[in-house]
Amino acid sequence: MKITYLSVKRVLILILIFFCSIVFGFSQSKFVVQNKKHTDKINFKLINNLIVIPVEVNGVDLSFLLDTGVSKPIIFNFLNVSDTLKIKDTETIFLRGLGEGESVEALKSKNNVFKIGDAINLKQDLYAVYDSNLNFAPRLGFPVHGIIGFDLFKDLVVEISYSKKILKLTDSDKYVYKECKKCERLNLEFYNNKPYINTEVRMNERMIPIKLLIDSGGSDALWLFEDDLLGIKSSDKFFHDFLGHGLSGSVYGKRSKVETFYLKSFELNKVNVSYPDSAYIAYARRHKNRNGSLSGNILKRFNVIFDYRKALVTLKKNHYFGEKFRYNKSGIELAHNGFRLVREQDNVIKVADVRGNYGDSQNQNGTRIIMNPQYKLSLKPAYEIVELRENSPAARSGLRKGDIVLSINNKGTHQFKLQELIQMFYEDEGKRIKIKVERDAIVMTFEFELENIFQ
Known part of the structure; x- marks a missing residue:
């Protein structure tokens, strides 16, 4: 076989193109789905209306809350973060969130490798928090090592099937919308990398327009900030309660019901609502037009498509939609x-024949079964x-x-x-x-x- 200079040159060019495609394909500072279909499905756990997804960080398998209310991923202190995840390029910062406590100290780290299914980001920033009080696992009964939000949603179209507990991630420029006559599509607005929608609520026999943060990291249905001028205030039937635990401590307030909550043509009746005391939400109210949050107990009633690039969220009712809004009646x-x-008790079954000799079979003729109760700690x-x-x-x-x-x-x-x-x-x-x-x-x-x- 005769090999010419031209054929060798072509081979070298092809090798160079292939090599460059690998280098540039894996040097991104954003999430990219690394497969031919540009889409991948991930199973998740739905715990107390919260989505828990598997996330691999620097080669370590972890569990994260999928939280539209956060910007950069946060890793919690109960891992030995520095050693286990080998985080690098760190600097000390302070984070502030819901709760009446002080800001919490954290390490900001750059250039971490995040992998969610086939979606990979090779240069992901994260925050590592070392406050021992910030640990959601005891209240969820399931190990949760961190939270992730905006950085995933900004790069991909994220479909959440609450009914099937499947997360579908698709490269934004490859996503194709399907016709859906039973869907509603709402425009998103963004403030500090967090998504907001404009909608309405009927309360105290009035229709009130409201702007809400979409907060998939909250397990309640609806939070509203009381405002007498707007007519947002609790009915006479309410009780004071613990509402949740934020980055800066616990949050307390009133629990009540609203008559009807609207998402365009979708109507939800007798919806649970919480009114956090103002002392615990000073940070949340920095967005002065915000009236509250829409959270997991409403979101789970839909299959949801988040498309941050086009600033759209699409909702379709699922089998959770008709569930009654229940609450903890014990306190x-x-x-x-x-x-x-x-x-x-650890019962040990023994089998004896009629002469009292123990055998291995429980079903032979002429045998009797003896229960020998034993106990273990x-x-x-x-x-x-x-x-x-x-x-x-x-x-x-x-x-x-x-x-x-x-x-x-x-x-x-x-x-x-x-x-x-x-x-x-x-x-x-x-x-x-x-x-x-x-x-x-x-x-x-x-x-x-x-x-x-x-x-």
């Missing part, structure tokens, strides 16, 4: 707090009462913050996930709750009924 907030030793999650609403049914029964809950209605709590236990407090009013707790090494039992304040 108890539980969290995972370490582990406790649980004595469990196992480490199981300990669930603690971390918030207790004043004058709630649970508080009136004598329960206290700090009590370790051993059983609910005679079922050991170690048999359940945290969210399964919490759902017991969302059942219908009149439901009898019997709780056994440990307090100062003493086991105590309390009983109360769930109450519906809004009837």
Whole structure:
């Protein structure tokens, strides 16, 4: 075979083109879906209306909250971040968020490798926070190592199927919209890299236009900032409660209902609403036109398409849409707090023939089964009462913050996930709750009924 100079030159050019495509394809400082289809699907967990996705950071597999309310990714302190993730190019900064506390110290790090499915960013900034109080895992009952938001949404079209628990990521310039007659499309506005929509709410027999932050990192349905001039204020039926935990501490306020909440043609009735006390939302109100937040308990009722490049969000109803808006009728907030030793029965089945000799078979003629109960000690999650609403049914029964809950209605709590236990407090009013707790090494039992304040 004769090889000419021209053919060698062509081969070298092809190699150079291939090499350059690899270098430039993997040197991006934004998220790019690295496959031929330019799209990928990722399964997620839906925990207390929050989306938890797998994220690989510098080769380490982690779990992150998908939060439209944050800009740069944040890693929490309970990892040894510097050693485990090998973060570099750091500088110390201070972050501020919801809550009445001070700003929290963090390390800002550049040039980290983030991978979500086939979506990769090789030069991702992140913040590493070392405040021991900033740990969402105990309240979710699931390990969560960080939060991610704007930097993912700005680069890709993000489809969230709450009904199937699937996240679909597509390169923005490759996304093709499908005709959807049952969808509603709303315009997005941005402030500090956070998405806002304009909509309406009916309350106190008035239609009120409102501007809301879309906050997929909040588990409530709706937060509104009270404003007498605009007519945004709680009805007479409300109670004071713990609303959540922000970057700068806990947030408290009123819980109530609004008559109707609108997203164009979609109407949601008797929607849960929270009115955070002004002391806890000073930072959030820096956007003076903001009237509150639209969060997970409403978002989960739709399959959602976020397209930040075109400033659009598309909504389509799913099977969650018709669910009633329920709330915690007990007054108890539980969290995972370490582990406790649980004595469990471990039955050993033995088989004996009629002469009393033990054999291996349980089904042979002339045999009898002998149950030989044995017990073992196992480490199981300990669930603690971390918030207790004043004058709630649970508080009136004598329960206290700090009590370790051993059983609910005679079922050991170690048999359940945290969210399964919490759902017991969302059942219908009149439901009898019997709780056994440990307090100062003493086991105590309390009983109360769930109450519906809004009837």
